[in-house]
Amino acid sequence: MASTSMVHTDPVAWVTGPRQQSCAAAAPTPVSSTVSGLEGYGRQLDGRTLEEARSFIQRMDYSTTTWQDDDDDTILHIYTAKGLREYAYAAAEKLKELGKLDSKEHKGKTALLVAVAANQPDIVQDLISLGADVGVCDVKGQTALHLAATYGFPRVMQIILFMGLQVNLEARNFEGLTPLHCAAISHSATMKAVAFPSSNPAAWLGERNDKFLCLDLLLNAGASLLSQEIKSNKTLLHLAVKEGNVHLVRYLLSIRPDEMQAIINMKAHGHTALHMAAGLHGSPYQEELIRLLLQHGADPSTRNLENDQPAHLLQSGDTGDKLKLILKRRGTSSRRRITSLQDQD
Template identity: 25%
Template sequence: MNNQLHLEAFVVVGTIAEQARSEALIAALGAATPPPTTTTREPSHLARRFAGLWENMDDDLASDDDLLLKSEKDLHDSARRNDLNRITELLRKGVDVNAKSYTNRTALHLAAGKGQEAAVKLLLNHHAVVDDEDKFGMNALLLAAWFGHLNVVQLLICAGAKAACKNKNGLNIFHCAAQKGSVDILQFIIENFENLSLDKPDKSNQTATHLAAEHGFAETVAYLISCGASCNITDNEGNLPLHMATRKGHLDAIREIVTKTRDINAKNSEGQTALHLAALGGFPRCAQFLLSFGCDINSRNRKGMKPLHCAAQESREEVAKVLIDGGADVDGLDDMGSTAAHLTILSNGTGIMKLIIEANGDLNLLDNNHQSPLHLAAEHSHHNIADLILASGVNLKLLDKQGKSSLDIAARGNHINLVDMIIKADHFYNWEQKNRDVDQESWDLQTVSFCQERRAESKHMRWVLWHLATQLLKPEQWKELAVYWQFTAAHIHAIEQQWTGPKSYKEHGHRLLLIWFHGILMAKENPIKALYEALSAIDCQVVAEHVRRKANGEPESPRKCMLS
């Protein structure tokens, strides 16, 4: 672009110079008549801009990607910072007051957008075009309204700016003022241009009220409503101003709109009510307020999702609590057969899972893939949430469409810790079935967890179990212990799926012993005595005696077992 402009300029300058030399030659020779006139091309706009190059050869383009000369760029910058002396100086030198940047913006656009009232006056006095539009269709008036400059808006209107203008997206002066919360500009336009409609939509079919609500300007919303603006116009996506305010969590705007909205349970094109949007956005106060006005707590969107599904999907714990406390259906199914519990697994929302469990949600319900929440937790390896589910007591025999249990899913994914947790739970459930009647009251007070045992008081015994598994047991003996302790074939198979090489049996044995140890601690039994009896039962008397000594140790030994 730079080279092209230079070329065109020098063509014009060269033509002028050639004509001057011809006239001088004629005068010197005393010719009676001038030579025939040569028809020349009218210089283009860009060429005329270069006509002063002989006087100022330094006035090149401001940058390679701009259309402005340096002097014109200087004018724009001066207008932006309200430097009246520099603007006057540049205009006196003949700089084009209407020179446009690559976005088609003039100095007037920039001064108006910055609210530089004095610069706007000066530019208008030098014949700046008041209604020139940039590449977005924004003129100086719309920019002044967009940035909330009332004085500049009034000045431009007095200079002949058209109040009924709009940009390429259909935004008019009401839209521009509303999105900024400029009540003063709205009031000025409404009082002086009664023929302009407040509810004129843009190309998205949004009105000024939509934009004021979306940006949370409650005072602006109230003023528009008081002037007759409607709260019941839907945009191209079916959203009312109520939807727009709720999506962003603007409670004060919601308060202004809700009583003027024809149907508080109105749905947008996705079937979402305002309560759905409050749940998705995580706005508990908005949700509480909408519920107090009768918003349907179990309304379904186009995917069959209720507000609680939305809160679970986005892990919005505070909103979920509001909904559950308000009576939301914790076991409701969406079109995929998912409950809120299924969806909170995907977002790993342990807090919401606790709320669902406390509300007695059914964690054995299967979705359309015949997967329970535990299946999903096993698939995604969410340990904490799986622990909550297992501690609540669920059916571990449920199978998905492929005939896989949650244990199978965890083992297939090589989620070792989850495999061990599920086996612990299954082993514990069986023990609980037989022993629940023993000391029922103290048992109910016990906190159940199936995570790895890491307490300091069990550290020595865990070392003894590691020593037993890695140094003393032969390859198949860990399985004999598993059978003795009534672990199932499925349990053994799941443990065996972990492969670490030819000596994997050591890791398998260690895992089994830790799983067993967890159950012993839960049952409050003596692990040394129980382990000695089990090793003796599989004909490992020597190992049993060795382990007993290791576990008990000498009185002065720092490794003395604290559980014996």
């Protein structure tokens, strides 16, 4: 066993060499999850390794246990980042006793936020079960949900959402974005990445699906479609249309058709989603997006702050002329319907 002075210099040196190999060779003694409803979700704790880690941590003095390196990482941050689950668990137990479970490193991340960013769902579960603050944010205002949504880690997000905690789905980071906004922006970035020749199709497909699942999890948990990001008041629909993400727009328009009546013509600094679709010059999905929005009640007569209707934002040339006819026909149809209703009154 290494001395505590050695650990103070390098808290993980003792577990990254021969000692780690001997632990791996031993027959594991599983420890069941203590979290109700998530039993068997991830791999079980190795009981033998956990007791060994507990014994080691208990022999540390206070200064070693609470030690932080030049980046303000505690031993818990380091064990978490390395994915050393049993040692992270033992360190978390000890730091909880000392009131330092949510200590932050230089970027404002607690061990829980490090676990989320490192895609360590089992450690995320352990830390939350031990009382880690799921609402804490880093220096950018990002909570655990923001990070899981941005990186596209659905297993991590499931644990955060389904552990029975009061989680703020509408929390804002310092850019004014909710986790749902982050999920949409991240999904759109991945959808665009397929256009690059260097893209790995299999990896891209997996990333796309993971990010979509994160978005779906947030919506099913009750995240609001009406939430507007603070800088420009964009809703989830605005964000998807602006990036030409037709796959996400199709999904949003299909899941809650009743709510779309309140959302479809909402403005973001004067622009409706239809204005944004009209401005997608050169996008292969421009026409489909315009048709989709019109089919779900988008009003082509709405004007932005410059007094422009969507048709005024279209490109010149044959494509623009074709889209103008689509908008004009729908606008005429809408006026006829309104006139008919007025006549009935």
